[in-house]
Amino acid sequence: MGMVPIMATSRDKPAPFLAMASAAPACFPSNEASDAHAARLPHVVIFPFMAKGHTIPLTQLAHLLRRRQLATVTFLTTPGNAAFVRAALSGADDVAVVELPFPDGHPIIPGVPRGAECAEALDNSLSSFPAFVEATSLLRPRFEEALATVAPHVSVVVADAFLYWAHAAAAALGVPTLAFFALNMAAHVMREVWLRDNPAAALVGDEDDDAVFAIPIPYDEPDPTALAAIREMDRKLGKAIADSHGFVVNTFDAMEHRYIEHWNRNVGPPRAWPVGPLCLARPSPTTPAEATAACMRWLDDKVAAGRGVLYVALGTMMAVAGAQLTEVADGLERSGLDFLWAVRPADADLGAGFEERVRGRGMVVRDWVDQFAILRHGGLRGFLSHGGWNSVAESVSAGVPLAVWPMGVEQPLNTKLAVDELRIGIRVVVPAKRGTLVVVKGDEIARVAKELMTGEMGAEAARNVAALGAKAREAMREGGSSWRALEEMIGELGQPA
Numbered sequence: 052m053g054m055v056p057i058m059a060t061s062r063d064k065p066a067p068f069l070a071m072a073s074a075a076p077a078c079f080p081s082n083e084a085s086d087a088h089a090a091r092l093p094h095v096v097i098f099p100f101m102a103k104g105h106t107i108p109l110t111q112l113a114h115l116l117r118r119r120q121l122a123t124v125t126f127l128t129t130p131g132n133a134a135f136v137r138a139a140l141s142g143a144d145d146v147a148v149v150e151l152p153f154p155d156g157h158p159i160i161p162g163v164p165r166g167a168e169c170a171e172a173l174d175n176s177l178s179s180f181p182a183f184v185e186a187t188s189l190l191r192p193r194f195e196e197a198l199a200t201v202a203p204h205v206s207v208v209v210a211d212a213f214l215y216w217a218h219a220a221a222a223a224l225g226v227p228t229l230a231f232f233a234l235n236m237a238a239h240v241m242r243e244v245w246l247r248d249n250p251a252a253a254l255v256g257d258e259d260d261d262a263v264f265a266i267p268i269p270y271d272e273p274d275p276t277a278l279a280a281i282r283e284m285d286r287k288l289g290k291a292i293a294d295s296h297g298f299v300v301n302t303f304d305a306m307e308h309r310y311i312e313h314w315n316r317n318v319g320p321p322r323a324w325p326v327g328p329l330c331l332a333r334p335s336p337t338t339p340a341e342a343t344a345a346c347m348r349w350l351d352d353k354v355a356a357g358r359g360v361l362y363v364a365l366g367t368m369m370a371v372a373g374a375q376l377t378e379v380a381d382g383l384e385r386s387g388l389d390f391l392w393a394v395r396p397a398d399a400d401l402g403a404g405f406e407e408r409v410r411g412r413g414m415v416v417r418d419w420v421d422q423f424a425i426l427r428h429g430g431l432r433g434f435l436s437h438g439g440w441n442s443v444a445e446s447v448s449a450g451v452p453l454a455v456w457p458m459g460v461e462q463p464l465n466t467k468l469a470v471d472e473l474r475i476g477i478r479v480v481v482p483a484k485r486g487t488l489v490v491v492k493g494d495e496i497a498r499v500a501k502e503l504m505t506g507e508m509g510a511e512a513a514r515n516v517a518a519l520g521a522k523a524r525e526a527m528r529e530g531g532s533s534w535r536a537l538e539e540m541i542g543e544l545g546q547p548a
């Protein structure tokens with residue numbers, strides 16, 4: 052990752068904690084004309100929340116801003132997340148990565164495991180997530196110092212709404228912020244409606260499980276203290292969005308027109324800017340890591356043999372119980388389909404002899420793989436997903452139909468959008484009673500997988516997602532709706548001071 056040319060001409064010396072990578076800038080040749088051009092660009096500081104699903108799309112935004120030469124970009128992260136961020140920014144070599152360490156090397160707070168610097172490392176208790184979110188505010192002095200020392204003058208901070216304290220800190224320094232929150236527009240609109248009409252139901256869930264929002268379903272009787280912490284977190288992140296200069300949303304007009312319109316007419320300001328799907332902004336990796344390369348080779352062989360493959364991945368945040376994973380294994384085995392399963396956690400026990408029995412038609416991968424690159428491989432015919440928004444957006448962008456299995460947070464809403472409204476997927480039937488998830492049996496996994504890959508509903512979803520994927524690419528192309536939204540959003544920032 053390279054230092055932005057203008058960082059080298061910084062008026063002030065970077066503070067010692069600002070560990071910046073250095074390498075030759077790749078996008079701009081280092082000559083006076085390009086330096087002058089760069090100096091006229093707004094300087095966008097991007098600060099993602101420390102969770103993969105929140106960080107990945109913002110690295111893609113950084114790629115886009117640089118490739119289109121719309122802004123100079125500085126990307127903030129913590130030392131524990133820096134290697135992941137640098138790998139994701141590979142190819143955007145003139146984006147400066149600035150590391151902000153926690154005061155004691157890592158956040159020390161009850162409920163947060165020692166050394167955890169990303170949400171995926173938390174235990175599965177209800178209290179640890181809001182505790183971690185709050186603990187990120189320990190970075191505030193480092194963040195303020197970074198804003199004061201990076202050069203040129205910061206035009207805007209794009210910060211995740213979970214980093215509500217960063218929004219407040221930037222505002223106190225007179226720096227405008229754009230909010231980002233990784234969800235789609237429909238989920239944000241529904242959140243607003245619920246908060247207005249019935250705030251308690253919005254966060255706790257009621258008889259109708261589709262009303263569950265912000266709390267993972269599997270908690271039988273949520274601890275009132277933990278719930279209060281979640282409500283408080285939600286209030287703060289809502290305020291961060293409301294106080295922002297604009298709202299960056301990873302969606303596109305043709306997919307969520309009515310929700311974008313609703314937000315901009317009835318909820319905003321801030322104005323929502325649909326600038327996605329951001330995964331399409333990422334350059335294809337020239338040399339994928341070995342785990343991904345192995346999947347690609349396996350998929351190549353499947354294509355050569357004329358066989359379509361089901362991809363199975365249940366996200367990075369949902370802790371799927373062991374008993375559930377063995378049912379998934381059972382369902383995949385019984386389906387008779389060829390499948391590629393990116394299993395989490397990496398040491399999951401899938402049942403005795405499972406991998407041997409499915410060898411040849413099923414591949415199980417336990418490392419981190421490049422999901423979007425895999426989805427774009429022509430060999431995939433379907434994706435069994437938990438319905439995390441990044442996964443849905445990536446599947447749409449790759450034109451792969453979904454079997455959506457909502458597990459918590461806003462995933463039931465994403466399922467409604469994908470299955471009922473966009474008709475790009477089919478639903479896994481989840482037995483649930485009053486906020487408690489019951490294990491989905493192998494029968495249901497096998498049924499839905501076969502329907503997706505060989506049934507009429509799957510065929511219809513495949514046709515619809517192919518058409519929507521084409522619209523996604525159109526939105527991101529020069530002159531497309533997302534292309535213009537990004538230009539307009541950055542244009543509103545004006546010239547740097």
Ligand SMILES: O=c1ccn([C@@H]2O[C@H](COP(=O)(O)OP(=O)(O)O[C@H]3O[C@H](CO)[C@@H](O)[C@H](O)[C@H]3O)[C@@H](O)[C@H]2O)c(=O)[nH]1
Pocket residue numbers: 103104105107232233234364365366367368369393418419420421422423438439440441442443445459460461462
């Ligand atoms: O081996 C892996 C595993 C994951 N991914 C990527 O990781 C991201 C995962 O994001 P998502 O599909 O949204 O899943 P989660 O990280 O589990 O999502 C959390 O964050 C999302 C955005 O806020 C919400 O929509 C979800 O409900 C919430 O669980 C995607 O970009 C995947 O491509 C990989 O590239 N390789």
